[in-house]
Amino acid sequence: MDGNSLSVIKLKNILLVTVPDDPGDDTIQELQNKVLNAIEKYESKGLILDISNVNILDSFFARTISETTQMVALMGGQTVIAGMQPAVAITATELGLHLGKAISTLDVDKALDIFTDNFKTV
Amino acid sequence: MGCENTGECHIGSEGDIVTCRKVIRNVATAAGFGMTDVTRIVTAVSELARNVYVHAESTGMMRWNILQQPGKVGIELIFEDQGKGIADIDQAMEAGFTTANSMGMGLSGVKRLMDEMLISSELGVGTTVRVVKWGRIK
Numbered sequence A: 001m002d003g004n005s006l007s008v009i010k011l012k013n014i015l016l017v018t019v020p021d022d023p024g025d026d027t028i029q030e031l032q033n034k035v036l037n038a039i040e041k042y043e044s045k046g047l048i049l050d051i052s053n054v055n056i057l058d059s060f061f062a063r064t065i066s067e068t069t070q071m072v073a074l075m076g077g078q079t080v081i082a083g084m085q086p087a088v089a090i091t092a093t094e095l096g097l098h099l100g101k102a103i104s105t106l107d108v109d110k111a112l113d114i115f116t117d118n119f120k121t122v
Numbered sequence B: 001m002g003c004e005n006t007g008e009c010h011i012g013s014e015g016d017i018v019t020c021r022k023v024i025r026n027v028a029t030a031a032g033f034g035m036t037d038v039t040r041i042v043t044a045v046s047e048l049a050r051n052v053y054v055h056a057e058s059t060g061m062m063r064w065n066i067l068q069q070p071g072k073v074g075i076e077l078i079f080e081d082q083g084k085g086i087a088d089i090d091q092a093m094e095a096g097f098t099t100a101n102s103m104g105m106g107l108s109g110v111k112r113l114m115d116e117m118l119i120s121s122e123l124g125v126g127t128t129v130r131v132v133k134w135g136r137i138k
């Protein structure tokens, strides 16, 4: 399946994951496992989920993102969701979905800014 | 390569949820629905197909039909299973109600995404969910 296409990229103390356009439940589950393992391994301070390719976000996906955000927070990291397509944002809102404590940004660049700004103030 | 006006997909595994989404994305796009409506329709498919897979405890089918009416086009989706059924449909439609320790957002959300929604169910016999989305012909 498309599960193998999922890679976690380490950028200094941040992790970047690009989610494929139509992720199956197995891919989403794999994302959670890979992210948590990588956070532990690299002691990352942040996670950027690039969802700019994603064209469907249903309740299962939202629940897993919200859960992952919470787990990442328990391990001391902040999650940023980057690049949600307008049609996906409209649909997710109408469906009544929440992404928990994740921060959202327009794109990955702005997500990176959040981490750089945070580090300056620390 | 034009799309058929009717068709069906089997729902028996997690992978079938993705297959149903892909099929309906193509069908709805070919029928002329815009990007946002296609996303609404595909998201509804994901919720209803997953409900069959997770809750019915049996396999099921998704059938789709393109509906033609003067000035508008519709997509009708029927999800049918011979599973355990729903005890109280009004309660199942309430946001937050779940028997699976989930979020209980699926059915109430689908109602907002689609224009028509009808559920019929009998305990031990099965469940049928019919939804329709209408769009204007450009």
Ligand SMILES: Nc1ncnc2c1ncn2[C@@H]1O[C@H](COP(=O)(O)OP(=O)(O)OP(=O)(O)O)[C@@H](O)[C@H]1O
Pocket: A059, A060, B047, B051, B052, B055, B056, B081, B083, B084, B085, B086, B092, B093, B097, B098, B099, B100, B101, B102, B103, B104, B105, B106, B107, B108, B127
């Ligand atoms: N096809 C079905 N067969 C049997 N029961 C169903 C079916 N579809 C829905 N239900 C029942 O209706 C309840 C509400 O469904 P709904 O999709 O709103 O929430 P959920 O699936 O529990 O959670 P979520 O969709 O947020 O993950 C389910 O918990 C289940 O009890």
Ligand SMILES: [Mg+2]
Pocket: B047, B050, B051, B105, B106, B107
């Ligand atoms: Mg559901």
